[in-house]
Amino acid sequence: MTDHPILEVENLCTTFSRGGTDLPAVRDVSFALCKGQVQGLVGESGSGKSVTLRSILGLARHYGEVRGSVRWQGQELTTMSERQLRKIRGREIAMIFQEPMTSLNPLLTVGTQLTETLKAHTDLGRRARRDRAIEMLDHVGIPAAASRLGEYPHQFSGGMRQRVMIAIALAASPKLLLADEPTTALDVTIQAQILDLILKLADEMSMGVVLVTHDLGVVAQTCDTVSVMYAGRVVEQGDVRQVLQTPRHPYTEGLMRSVPQDVPPRTQLYSVPGTPPSLFSLPEGCAFAPRCQAAGPACQTARPTLQDIAPGRQTACFHPLPATQEDAA
Amino acid sequence: MAGLQYVLKRLALMVPTFVLVMIIIFLLVRLLPGDPAIAIAGDKASDADLAAIREKLGLNDPLLVQFWLFFTNTLQGDLGRSIMMRTSVSSVILERLPTTGFLALFAVSLSLLIAGPLAFVAALNRGKWPDTVIRTVFQVGLSMPVFYIGLILLTFLAAQLRWFPVGGSGDGFFGQLYYLFLPSMTVALYTSAIIMRNLRASIIEVLDAEYVQFARAKGLPNRLILGRHVLRNALISTITLLGLSIGNLMSGTLVTETVFAVPGLGRLMLEAIFARDYPLIQGLTLTFAILVSIVFLLTDLFQSLLDPRMRLT
Amino acid sequence: MSDAVVTSAKSSDAPLSRLQLALRKPGFLIGAVIIGFSTLLALFPSFFAPYDPNFIDYLAVRQPPSWAHPFGTDMLGRDALSRVIHAYTVNMQMAILATVFALTIGVTIGALVGYYRGVADMIFGRVVDAIITFPFLVLVIAVVAVLGPGLIKMYIAITLVGWVYYARLMRAEVIAQMGNDYASAGIVMGYSDRRIIFRHLLPNAITPVIVYWMTDMALAILLGSSLGYLGLGAQPPHAEWGVLIAEGRNFITTAWWLSLMPGIAIVITGLGFSLIGDGLADLLRPRG
Amino acid sequence: MTQTVMKIDDLHLSFPVSRSLLDVVQRRPGKSVNALNGVSLELQQGETLGVVGESGCGKSTLARCIVRLYEPTSGQIHFDEQNIFGAAARKDRSYNRRVQMMFQDPYSSLNPRMTTGDILAEALRVHQMRPEAEIAPRVAELLDLVRLPQDAAEKLPHEFSGGQRQRIAIARALAVEPEVLIADELVSALDVSVQAQVVNLLLELQQRLHLTILFVAHDLRLVRHVSNRVAVIYLGRIVEIGDSETLFSAPSHPYSQALLSAAPSLDPDDKGAAIQLEGELPSPLNVPPGCPFHVRCRHVTAQCRTVIPALRALEGRGEVACHHAEEINQHA
């Protein structure tokens, strides 16, 4: 795909202040996304995945400081006024939140929450909005959609709520979908259904998707490209096959290896030593250095930046693993 | 249907509560030192007179008999005769109820009118100066004794500026509105401070909630976000609190009605206690308990109206 | 083994630093200063008061504030400042004694009922409903009338009614804490109920109760003042703010200082307790 | 020869849903959530039994029944030949010592106001595991066992990461020298890069201390890795149980098949063939009659709708509760 990118994120930094100290939640995140492309964002809990998505949509600036640039079809979003942003949110860029249980307003019917988006972004009439809402619920596989419009979120199961949220997000046919762990709360069997649905829609509506997850399997199965985040930074990104099959950053490699696959049962697993750092007290150098076996003295003092190491492939490491990692494992 | 069920359930729960209320108040009243007979006949009455009065009032019967009489009569809607008013307790209470009811409703409305918008302003400016100013002012309101606030309002707004009447309850809706403004305001200053605190906190909480973020992400207009998503949700806990503080509000009327010379139930209660008017005290307490229970029930119903999650219970 | 290096996830913050953190919040600091100073005044009123608060001077009644009498004198020629200061003893005592027993009883009952639920909880629910449907003041007045006026009686009255509020709060909080696995863990470990309730649940559930306690102390002063106004609170010659205001209310236009000064004292003290309460909410919240 | 340490027999548990007054008036029976609908299991000495299933299928409920946090509606659990819900056993604290549980949420399973040292010492003291003088050394020993630094004893739980907290929980369980460990989603809440650390520790300790472990999790790969045997639960009922490797490589029950096929592969090119299940997971409030899985099953027949299939051994595989197990597995 050599399409012109629709979304370009450059050096995105988001800082929260908590109790007087700065919390660097996201640092220098850059990536670009083309039409119909699915970009994965993986990383451990707290590595800044959700904040990245919220910063793109201009939600994070309400409670944190956002720097860098987010260009949407050539328009700069970070400096855009709230009023202008509102025209883009929901209509062009839609977002699915991580928590299906808390992201729907418990006091409003599902129908209201669906149609209010349509009202804000389309000039459909009352009836037409309702029809569209039913259509969307049908689309995401909620049976008897018409009768469920009048129901409240608590009457839906977690999986169905997630689907409602997807229906809301997709109602106005956005060109970009920011999906924040749309399946974590779900069972594997339902997870498969939902990912299929998103992929199908991305394909049909040639919609770009940024998919946040921490499940490497999900990434492997759904994404075209992937960025791996650690402590607020992208440590490696590129084509999903390359990244997963020949990880160049020790952290990516650690992640891949700690999954119990192709190891004899009941034997010791590979594990990344140590624990993820706290954002309050990041080490001076590479954030992964304390847990990295390949770390040298440079890693303790300097912070590696994201470098092209192959076409469309970047990693942030002073000592990247050899390209033929596959054989070594 | 579910609503009816809920009401029925609540009403059923109220039965033991009321029996308990009646026992407590009955015992409390009998424990009061001082003799209602003296209260009736006055200090100058002779001992024989007093004995006769006591006999007539049934005060010489065993407590259990007295309670049973009180209990069964109350169930039949007969609250007895007021000793000091010399008329039936229910008629005295019914006569005064509208005034206190008006005062309470007025105070609640004022509290909401004052606290609502200010809570919004404070919450939206969290940590900035409007927030600080609003919170401090209300904190002061919260720390002032009701009778003192009342007196200050009276002295300056009524007696000196003559914007409002000094006391009394007024006739007709607008008359009452005019006469009861200051007393209601006095009660409202306190209640609104509590509501403001709570509402501000819940607005802040709701503003941070995921569904509000999601509403933002949907690109909804701000008005819709604040009105439909934030306010409704924030109101839920505030309404519970409002219901709970109705007891407090009633306490407020006790003193306020005395200060402002409003002939309401609160002042009557004080008078009844000081006159050892057993039937009246009992009747009034029951009335208060019923009023408060009704308010609890109403807030519950209102809440379940707002909050669909409550509707199934 | 590959996990030989284990680092602590977060920099440790000792209890002291938490206090320091709380003290950095201006609200809490102001509250602490107010209550600290009030406590000093309450403990050593004679040290601060320029005169004997009860000394009557027929010849110097209702004098306006002056250097000799910064708050003026009252209708008996007593020094108003000294009376306001001596009232600290009564009012601070009121704040604590009117609430601390209710706190203790309420917390214990609330914790037990919240832990065991069942029949006790049903009965508890009815009692709470019954007491809550009474306007607080009515019940307190009735109890005070039964016991007779006076501070101790007032404390008993407020305790008899007030424990319910603590117990309710505690019960809800204990039930919420029961949802945490550490409570289940205690049961699984075979710990006794008493240990689970008082060692594990109570310390974790008490924070909102303590915060409420602070507001309640302010309320107790207000309530005591209202009772003082109705003549059911502190006994003369004890100076008490409510009584002082009540005494001064006849002179609100001619000798305004008589009611204003104790009024200010109530407001400031109430403010102090509330500010501390807000600060404590942050301070006591367990991290993580 | 393996020895059975715990025998779970036809365990049922339903949570009553509070009845409204109207229900009572109309004599409507109270509704209930049927969390367990007849679970029978045996735990063998020294084995790890994995338990998998969809969310809400009753895994945690089973685990909590075993440690007597819940009382079953019917059915029995025998430990050491003794019914643990019997009156005599209830009084006996030693059961609580010998069977320990570790919880899913590392953030709520430790009392936030007690230091690690206090938490461990308390367990030692209450069960009088050591005389008072030896408690401190034993705490140090336990910390060592779970590879926590010694200064951990003075710290409060919030000063630890999730993985470290789970180790504290493990240490607390081990403090009383149990024979059986129940691990309810012990690592589910942990970061991927830390999960392995805890799993490794558990495996190692099991070997050293000859523990019997019930390992509840929803990560199928992990369960496969740690378990000797695996039980698949669906709507409060075991639908398949058997040797871990056999079950994972050749699941027999249509539900197990769907479950395993839905797990996404790590290999982008292995798109697999996820078996799509129709319909929603039925609610435990009204468990369908017959085979609980029939509403979502592709192989459903009339028999499935009425007759509850019993768990039966299948040639060359484990035990399966499916009327059509043979036919299905021939096709496969």
Added chain:
Amino acid sequence: QERGGTMNFARYDGSRLIDPIYADRNPDIWMVGSLFDTLLRSSDDGKSIVGGLAESFEVSEDGKTVTLMLQSGLKFADGSALEADDVLFSLDRARNGDLGPWSGMLGSVSDVTADGNTITVSLSQPDPTILSMLATFNTAIVNKDVFEAAEGATDQEKSAAIFAAGGAGVGSGAFYMCGFEQGASMDFCANEHHWEMGADGKPLPYLDKVHFEIIPDDATRILKLQAGEVDAVEFVPFSRVAELDADPAINMNLYPSTRIIYSPINTRETRADGSANPLNDVRVRQAINYATNKDALIGLVLQGAGQPMTAPLMSSSTRLASKLDLYSYDMDKAMALVKEAGIEPGTKVTLTTLAGSADDSTIFAALQQMWAPLGIELVVEQVDGPTRSAKNRSGEFDIHTYGWVDDVNDPSQVTGWLGYSPIRSAVGTGWESDKFNALFEASGKEMDQAARAQQYADMQTIYTDAAPLLFMYETPFAVAVSTAVDGYVQTPLGANIFSRATVSK
């Protein structure tokens, strides 16, 4: 004389039942006269008896018959005629022991008969107080027909029904009640048929209406006057007198009264709890009386608007009051007496006061300071009214504050109350003197004015020496009225007289 208009009057407490025989609280008693006239009246100075509904009256030589001549053409407020029948009905009602609390005051009356407009009251024994009694509120005349027609089985119920209904029928006074809201307000409207004539030759009252509002809080009541919302307020706290006096728009009236403020002292040998009672010793009682600086008390409590009691049993305005130097402040004497009585320093004495009463708090604070040199440590016990009454009856007190206003224009009522032990053990003090009791009984039959005066003088001397009371002071009735109001008075007995009041517009 300007006629018409409404006078707005702010009261501290409301009337509950204004009926001559059932009125038992001051707010009721003091209003009876406005609605119901009596046969006789006290003269304006209170010293003699003059005609009322009866234009003339005569006491027989033996003092056992009173003959009264009704005015002709008397009418009740509704225009119906007031006849001898009504008088008989009213007086029979008044002396019926089963009804009101006041029947005892007519104990000497054996029969009342009428012949045309002539009413004959026959007595079983001579009664020096009978004329006063016929001028007292409880003998006021009510409408027999209205009573008989009223709903209710008993007289009490009928009375309540009539009162609740309001209206012009029942009363003979200058006003009739034309509006009533229990505990809140009350309206009196002018009785057009009233017999008494004003200066303009038309029937009194001048006013069309008096509107009463009940405002229990002193400060609020005064604010109401200052805001011009009412024309008069009663029971102005003495601390506010000077301020209101200085207000040019307000006339601050201090009406002479029969009100005395005193404190009964428990004279029993032991207290209720069984402990020895130091106040049993007359010297101690005298000592505390000497040690009490009444002028200072008057200064503090009344801001000077009062005077020390000079007669031990009554106010100086009551008839037959002695003028004594009643324990003028004398600390030396007090100290000497205490020493003689052997009072230990630190002896605790409890003063029971009325909760919420500013005056009582002041009295306590002052007494505490005044008595400290005697070695008496005064402690306070605040109670509410009913509790104080109960304690007074049971004798469970050391000293408590109390007050009195005469209801009758004769010293016998207050003297019996304070000193005659069969009545309420001499106001709860437990003090008993056979000599005093004998004198009191004799004076009840003594028709000779001089002899009776002597008996009263003797009783007062005995009482002074025994000091069963802490004698404090007399206070006037403080009523502030707007300058627009003229002619309103409150009598020494407390009755509010509106019949000659006017309001200028």
